[in-house]
Amino acid sequence: xxxxxxxxxxxxxxxxxxxxxxxxxxxxxxxxxxxxxxxxxxxxxxxxxxxxxxxxxxxxxxxxxxxxxxxxxxxxxxxxxxxxxxxxxxxxxxxxxxxxxxxxxxxxxxxxxxxxxxxxxxxxxxxxxxxxxxxxxxxxxxxxxxxxxxxxxxxxxxxxxxxxxxxxxxxxxxxxxxxxxxxxxxxxxxxxxxxxxxxxxxxxxxxxxxxxxxxxxxxxxxxxxxxxxxxxxxxxxxxxxxxxxxxxxxxxxxxxxxxxxxxxxxxxxxxxxxxxxxxxxxxxxxxxxxxxxxxxxxxxx
Numbered sequence: 001x002x003x004x005x006x007x008x009x010x011x012x013x014x015x016x017x018x019x020x021x022x023x024x025x026x027x028x029x030x031x032x033x034x035x036x037x038x039x040x041x042x043x044x045x046x047x048x049x050x051x052x053x054x055x056x057x058x059x060x061x062x063x064x065x066x067x068x069x070x071x072x073x074x075x076x077x078x079x080x081x082x083x084x085x086x087x088x089x090x091x092x093x094x095x096x097x098x099x100x101x102x103x104x105x106x107x108x109x110x111x112x113x114x115x116x117x118x119x120x121x122x123x124x125x126x127x128x129x130x131x132x133x134x135x136x137x138x139x140x141x142x143x144x145x146x147x148x149x150x151x152x153x154x155x156x157x158x159x160x161x162x163x164x165x166x167x168x169x170x171x172x173x174x175x176x177x178x179x180x181x182x183x184x185x186x187x188x189x190x191x192x193x194x195x196x197x198x199x200x201x202x203x204x205x206x207x208x209x210x211x212x213x214x215x216x217x218x219x220x221x222x223x224x225x226x227x228x229x230x231x232x233x234x235x236x237x238x239x240x241x242x243x244x245x246x247x248x249x250x251x252x253x254x255x256x257x258x259x260x261x262x263x264x265x266x267x268x269x270x271x272x273x274x275x276x277x278x279x280x281x282x283x284x285x286x287x288x289x290x291x292x293x294x295x296x297x298x299x300x301x
Contacts, residue, residue, distance in 0.1 A: 003036055003039055003040055003041035004039055004040055004041065004210050004213075005040075005041045005043065006035075006040050006041065006042055006043070006063050006064070006207075006210055006211075006214055007042075007043040007045060007056075007061070007062040007063050007064070008026060008042060008043070008044055008045070008062070008063065008064040008065070008066065008214070009045050009046075009047040009053045009056065009062050009064065009065045009066065010022065010023060010024075010026070010044070010045070010046060010047070010065075010066040011046070011047060011048050011049065011050065011053065011066070011067070012046065012048060012240075013149075013150075013167075013169055013170075014148070014150055015150035015153070015154075016150065016153075016169055016170060016173060017173060018240070018241070019169075019173065019240050019241060019242060019246070020169040020240070020250070021046070021066075021240070022066055022067075022068065022089070022194060022195045023066050023088050023089070023195045023258065024225075024232075024235065024236070024239070024240075024255070025088070025218060025221045025222050025225050025258065026042065026044030026218075026221070027044060027235050027239060028221055028224060028225045028228060028231065028232060028235065029042075029217060029218065029220070029221025029224065029225075030042055030044055031231075032221070032224050034217050034220050034221045034224060035214070035217045035218075035221070037217070038213045038214070038216055038217035038220075039210075039213055040210065040213055040214060040217060042214070042217075045062070047062070050067060050071050050075075053065045053067065054075060054082075057082070057198075057199065057200050057203065058081070058200060060203070063199060063203055063207060063210070063211070063214075064085070064197060064198070064199050064211070064214060065197075065198050065199070066088075066195055066196070066197055067195075067196050067198060068191070068193075068194055068195070068196065069087070069191075069192055069193025069194060069195075069196045069272050070118065070191075070193075070272065070275065070276050072084065072193075072196045072198050073272060073273070073276045073277065073291075074276060076291050077276075077277060077280075080290070081200050081201055081202075082198050082199070082200055082201070082291075083198065083199055083200065083201050083204050083291065083292070083293050084196055084197065084198050084264060084291055084292045084293065084296065085197050085198065085199055085204065085211055085215060085293045085296060086196075086197040086215055086218075086262035086263065086264070086293075086296055087193050087195055087196050087197060087259075087262065087263070087264045087265075088195045088197065088218070088222060088258050088259060088262055089193075089194050089195040089257050089258055089259060090192065090193060090259060090264065090265040090268045091190055091191075091192060091194075091257075091265070091268050092167060092168060092190065092191050092194045092254070092257055093168075093187035093188075093189065093190050094115075094119070094165045094166055094167055094168075094171075094187075094189035094190065094191070095165070095166055095167075095168055095171040095181050095182075095185065096113075096163060096164075096165055096181065096182040096185035097156060097163065097164050097165075097166050097170075097171045097174045097175070097179050097180070097181055097182075098162060098163045098164075098179065098180055098181075098182055099111075099156075099159075099162045099163070099179060099180075100178055100179065100180060101162075102162065102163065102180065102182075104133075105129070105132050105133035105135070105182060105184070105185070106133040106134070106135065108129075108133070108135065108140075108141050108162065108163055109135055109140045109141065110140070110141075111141065111142075111161075111162035111163060112141070112142045112143075112144055112160075112161045112162060112163070113137075113141055113142070113143055113144070113161065113162070113163040113164065113165065114143070114144040114145070114146055114152045114155050114156070114161045114163075114164050114165070115143070115144075115145060115146070115152060115164070115165040115189060116145070116146055116147070116148060116149050116151075116152055116165075117145040117146065117147065118275040118276070119165075119189045119190060119191065119275060120143070120145055120165070120189065121275065122271070122274055122275060123188045123189045123190070124188050125137050125143070125188065125189070126138070128185075128186055128188050129141060132184070132185075132186070141163075144161060149166060149167050149170055150170075152164045152165070152166060152170075153166060153170045153173070153174065156174060156179065157174060157177055157179075165189045167191055167194070168253060168254050169250070169254060172246055172249050172250060172253075172254075173246075175249075176243070176245075176246055190268075190271065192268040192269070192271040192272040192275070193264065193268055193269065193272050195258075196264075197215075197218075197262070199211060204293060215262055218262065219260040219261070219262050220260075222258045222259070222260040222262075223260050225255065225258070226255070226256060226258065226260075229251055232247075232251050232255065233247040233248055233251055234247075236250055236251070261298070262296075263296055263297065263298035264288075264292055264296055264297050264298060265298050266284060266285075266288070266297060266298065269284045269287065269288060269292075269297070270283070270284040273287055
């Protein structure tokens with residue numbers, strides 16, 4: 001049986017020491033022969049830069065891109081040319097990472113915390129600090145809003161702030177540098193659709209069969225990854241330079257959040273829209289009808 005060539009692209013998190021990709025499943029699935037069993041000769045390419053990945057989709061040099069949802073939504077609103085064909089992670093709550101001297105949440109009184117502006121805008125941060133420690137955000141605990149997670153991470157590690165709300169991957173790196181995670185912090189800050197899977201409207205029309213096979217193969221590959229800890233930990237060391245402890249933490253606390261259903265949850269789509277384009281006419285259901293391929297939206301939750 002001849003295999004259909006298909007190119008999928010992923011990028012690493014900007015900054016983050018080049019250690020993290022949002023979804024590494026392609027490496028495991030190719031090695032296990034899963035994509036070929038679905039009739040695909042998959043090329044799994046690291047292409048850094050969101051705009052470069054869009055250029056390759058638009059020119060037909062690639063077929064699928066893995067991208068953070070907020071970037072995907074902004075591009076769709078500007079171009080209306082892309083379509084989401086799935087998401088391998090609908091939600092990834094942020095961790096609260098603090099300086100080594102902080103032992104309990106109440107120790108943050110008088111200390112500055114930072115967070116990326118978009119998720120902080122809608123998260124119940126004030127209520128969480130008050131309920132958990134009797135602290136008034138903005139008064140007892142100054143809040144600094146930033147334009148990116150990388151900026152927040154940098155502020156923490158250089159000592160400009162004492163606490164940060166960070167995506168898990170950045171939090172893992174901070175812990176490697178001696179910072180601590182507050183384990184009793186609730187999951188109130190989120191990055192909705194952190195791993196969106198997109199293509200263009202034209203490619204979806206021209207290659208719908210191959211893309212459907214890719215989604216099925218990727219789902220099987222996620223299931224294989226989640227039952228192959230040793231293999232995945234070794235791959236993270238070989239491909240991304242993870243230490244054994246960082247690779248283990250990445251597997252146990254991040255990659256296990258990958259969801260083999262590959263559907264898009266309506267409530268997380270609503271959260272994404274609220275963060276990126278709260279005035280979008282018609283709301284999340286209208287957005288879904290325009291942006292998401294048929295049978296990908298999960299309305300049940």
